[in-house]
Amino acid sequence: MGRQVTNVKDDPAFGEAGDARPDEGPGEGGPASDLYQREYVQSFIEKWDELINWDGRTESESGFFIDLLRSRGKTRILDAAAGTGFHSIQLRNAGFDVLSADGSPDMLKKAQENAEALGLSLDLIEADWRWLNRDVHEKFDAIVCLGNSFTHLFEEADRRKALAEFYAALKHDGMLIIDQRNYDALLKGDYGNKRKYYYCGDRATAAPEFVSEGLVKFRYEFADGAVYHLNFFPLRAAYMRRLLKEVAFEKVTTFGDFQHTYGEDEPDFLIHVAEKREPEAAGDDG
Numbered sequence: 001m002g003r004q005v006t007n008v009k010d011d012p013a014f015g016e017a018g019d020a021r022p023d024e025g026p027g028e029g030g031p032a033s034d035l036y037q038r039e040y041v042q043s044f045i046e047k048w049d050e051l052i053n054w055d056g057r058t059e060s061e062s063g064f065f066i067d068l069l070r071s072r073g074k075t076r077i078l079d080a081a082a083g084t085g086f087h088s089i090q091l092r093n094a095g096f097d098v099l100s101a102d103g104s105p106d107m108l109k110k111a112q113e114n115a116e117a118l119g120l121s122l123d124l125i126e127a128d129w130r131w132l133n134r135d136v137h138e139k140f141d142a143i144v145c146l147g148n149s150f151t152h153l154f155e156e157a158d159r160r161k162a163l164a165e166f167y168a169a170l171k172h173d174g175m176l177i178i179d180q181r182n183y184d185a186l187l188k189g190d191y192g193n194k195r196k197y198y199y200c201g202d203r204a205t206a207a208p209e210f211v212s213e214g215l216v217k218f219r220y221e222f223a224d225g226a227v228y229h230l231n232f233f234p235l236r237a238a239y240m241r242r243l244l245k246e247v248a249f250e251k252v253t254t255f256g257d258f259q260h261t262y263g264e265d266e267p268d269f270l271i272h273v274a275e276k277r278e279p280e281a282a283g284d285d286g
Ligand SMILES: C[S@@+](CC[C@H](N)C(=O)[O-])C[C@H]1O[C@@H](n2cnc3c(N)ncnc32)[C@H](O)[C@@H]1O
Pocket: 033, 036, 040, 052, 080, 081, 082, 083, 084, 085, 086, 101, 102, 103, 104, 107, 127, 128, 129, 130, 145, 146, 147, 148, 149, 152, 153
């Protein structure tokens, strides 16, 4: 279990090579929200899929996102955190019309390589969520932002800005799907690491190395001994749900490890489904 400290600047692990420096966060004392661009270095991107294990992840999700999107009649989808392309490819294969976005051009390059290896081609766009509508000029039926990605944002203003940009890029009855680690459990010292859902690979481990209210630092270790770190903001579920409501989503439903009903500390991951309109009201001003 990671250590609990009250001030990240006091933590000696904070500031290793390639990681956030304490002076990088404007105002809030944590890392800046664009730290991700330096964390996902090429060599880490090359190893990312060892961590994920695409077959294991596909099996654990059991078509959750595909079924949800289909059941609501969504067809045009923005994968806002495409990463190495796992969901973009899955959704394309299921017949959805997908635009794959990411703030990291190297991630997008890897996503296209992965798609080409499967005989597909992705539509890609480099876009940071905080300025999404500057680069993406259309409205989507649904936006997905998966793989604990949203917790790369460290400042509340950036979280609000990104959610407002997602809201604006959705059609009037659009749906946003965002997942996150169960940080409430992690902050209580409960790190499930069932290795069942996202990090299904058996050639790499992901474990929290440092945990505080303002910063969770994960350590990723690979079979060849390579070690990388990612810093995340530990989003509490109730706070995230409140933000989604305040940005004006009418309905927010939270699933735990793909189940509708769950105990607060049980799931490793939470999935928030935020709808612009209550489904029954969605056609009213169609
Ligand atoms: C943890 S990876 C997850 C990738 C993929 N969704 C998956 O589940 O495998 C997080 C991704 O979010 C992207 N990202 C982080 N912050 C971002 C931002 N502000 N705007 C756009 N992309 C961002 C990173 O470049 C990275 O590809």
